[in-house]
Amino acid sequence: MAEVKLVNVSKSYDQAATWVLKNINLNIAEGEFAAFIGPSGCGKSTLLRMVCGLEEITSGELFIGGEKVNDWPPNERGVGMVFQSYALYPHMTVAENMAFGLKLAKADKSTIDARVQEAASILQLEPLLERRPKAMSGGQRQRVAIGRSIVQQPRVFLFDEPLSNLDVALRVQMRQELSRLHRKLQTTSVYVTHDQVEAMTLADQIVVLSPLQKGADSNLEQVGKPLELYHRPANLFVAGFIGSPKMNFFDGTLEEAGEELSRVKLGSGEIIQAYVNTASIKKGDAVVLGVRPQDVIAETNSDNVVTGKVVALERLGAESYIYMQHDCIREHFTVRVEDCHQRDEGSAINIEFPAELCHLFNAQGVAFERTRVPEFD
Ligand SMILES: Nc1ncnc2c1ncn2[C@@H]1O[C@H](COP(=O)(O)OP(=O)(O)OP(=O)(O)O)[C@@H](O)[C@H]1O
């Protein structure tokens, strides 16, 4: 086990003509589980491959266990990488696949046998030790790939979307197995995923990356505990990325600044109150109001409402999603309701925005501090 530290790590594939990652600063504590998430192409795999040693670090420093390892080859870093594609040797049995790395490292036979046995028992692969990969399911193959990493007893596990080739049911099961595995082994882990549910459920710390914008000095958007990112997203990017369905955003201006409670005027004239500290800006400044589909209350006559027109309805049984139109929103906004009643297309519905659940962002997309966030830990 070891801590992983990145200091201003940056990557360019073409001699600094274009950058993929810039100034990534991170501390992953010993035994911690960190997840990298972000849209396709933002550099998650590149970052993981730099930690592994498969990709050169263009600038910045990488420390594993307190030692600078920028120039160390992968096999000396003490990391175990698990890929999405499993990358098993087809002509070898499960046991041989798991033993292969240790054999190369010239470990003695009794050590190899003991480690393979232990990994097989942790991953429930004992009945399959003599099978070859082609005779196994995707989930079983991925377990072998993880087993191959476990036998090396790495200081750090690195996972690149290990579950994305599996079907939904198997993914849920494997997610729980990975969580159990981490509790048992307590090995520092870095996990790349597209799937925010995987990140939210597995990670102690989530690292949100965005595609690097021209002129930006970094594409690290926020690092935090899962619920911290959900309740206190630092900016519009994180607010829109964490949580499903996506947070709704309305354009408006500040009507009344406040340290605890602020009033926002939407472009269409409604005044919405939000428990957010906007003391740093003044009346008339542009703001974006954010509210999650599950945080609004549909069809009420109370205060703090906007009225929208129903565009579409998705009824899922236990809940429904109403898609609505409003002047201050580009496409549609989404409202989640816990019923499956029909709503007519084109009908107008009042939606209440509970003031303590509203988010506010400035014109650059930076979040203002919420003053009444529900309790979470
Ligand atoms: N060997 C390479 N040479 C040049 N550009 C590359 C190379 N590998 C990756 N890139 C570019 O770097 C960027 C980041 O790629 P990367 O694979 O790290 O993204 P990712 O976040 O893992 O995406 P995905 O979620 O689709 O796996 C992409 O724009 C990609 O085209």
Ligand SMILES: [Mg+2]
């Ligand atoms: Mg990738």
